[in-house]
């Protein structure tokens with residue numbers, strides 16, 4: 318039995334697609350099962366509820382060999398580490414209670430070098446807590462997601478612009494969530510691994526925001542420009558959109574850490590290179606979203 322949390326999220330949804338055709342018994346935890354497709358609802362067992370509820374995760378993890386989880390972002394959180402630990406503690410208690418053998422979790426690149434890196438630093442507290450249980454664990458370590466560009470669909474459409482406090486020249490790895498889902502699926506379907514390890518997922522190439530603007534211009538057949546914005550102005554926009562002061566500060570701290578090279582510390586290897594290029598992602602995901 319494998320258990321998949323966040324089955325309606327970007328990674329969880331694609332992960333489910335990858336494992337539905339397998340022979341494995343699959344259980345998901347969903348707050349609102351009507352958000353799952355009919356195909357998924359027919360194939361999997363569903364535990365309804367929130368993954369920060371100990372009763373829910375105890376029920377969901379009973380008889381499970383392997384569990385996939387990530388901590389959903391919460392832009393309304395008053396404390397980033399508080400949100401992450403409140404979320405992960407019940408799941409750690411449940412893996413002990415139910416004797417789960419393996420956990421696959423989504424963390425981040427940058428472990429070992431992160432200092433004051435906002436949400437990136439906080440997510441490593443999840444890794445520490447999971448590892449302290451002694452469960453066999455694979456911590457998936459991606460850089461920023463290509464999908465983050467979808468947050469800027471409005472200015473891309475209306476002004477041909479996207480923004481960030483990170484410099485236009487800083488080249489960093491970037492990966493598509495489909496590639497994270499593929500790595501997670503392989504681990505969920507493989508009963509042979511044990512021990513605790515990190516799995517970096519680097520995407521196929523390092524790109525700067527200016528490189529991304531060039532690729533987006535070519536794919537969308539119109540000029541797209543990157544504009545760097547001061548951290549304080551960026552943070553003010555985020556809080557105006559409803560984020561707490563703490564969550565917005567975390568995003569700004571993350572951007573500073575990225576500009577200082579947090580994603581460049583761990584070298585790319587053939588194993589960590591994932592297939593989806595930014596150009597292909599723009600063709601298959603960004604372009605339909607912009608045109609839609």
Ligand SMILES: NC(=O)c1ccc[n+]([C@@H]2O[C@H](COP(=O)([O-])OP(=O)(O)OC[C@H]3O[C@@H](n4cnc5c(N)ncnc54)[C@H](OP(=O)(O)O)[C@@H]3O)[C@@H](O)[C@H]2O)c1
Nearest residue numbers: 323325326327328348367368387388389424425460461462
């Ligand atoms: N964005 C990046 O660049 C980046 C980089 C590295 C790592 N990460 C990590 O990636 C993760 C985000 O993954 P994602 O993009 O796949 O997430 P996502 O698309 O935002 O999905 C979040 C999921 O969590 C579910 N959810 C929210 N609150 C819940 C609750 N209380 N109980 C149960 N389910 C709940 C939502 O389902 P419903 O709303 O349907 O209930 C949804 O399925 C984060 O942990 C982040 O730290 C992100």
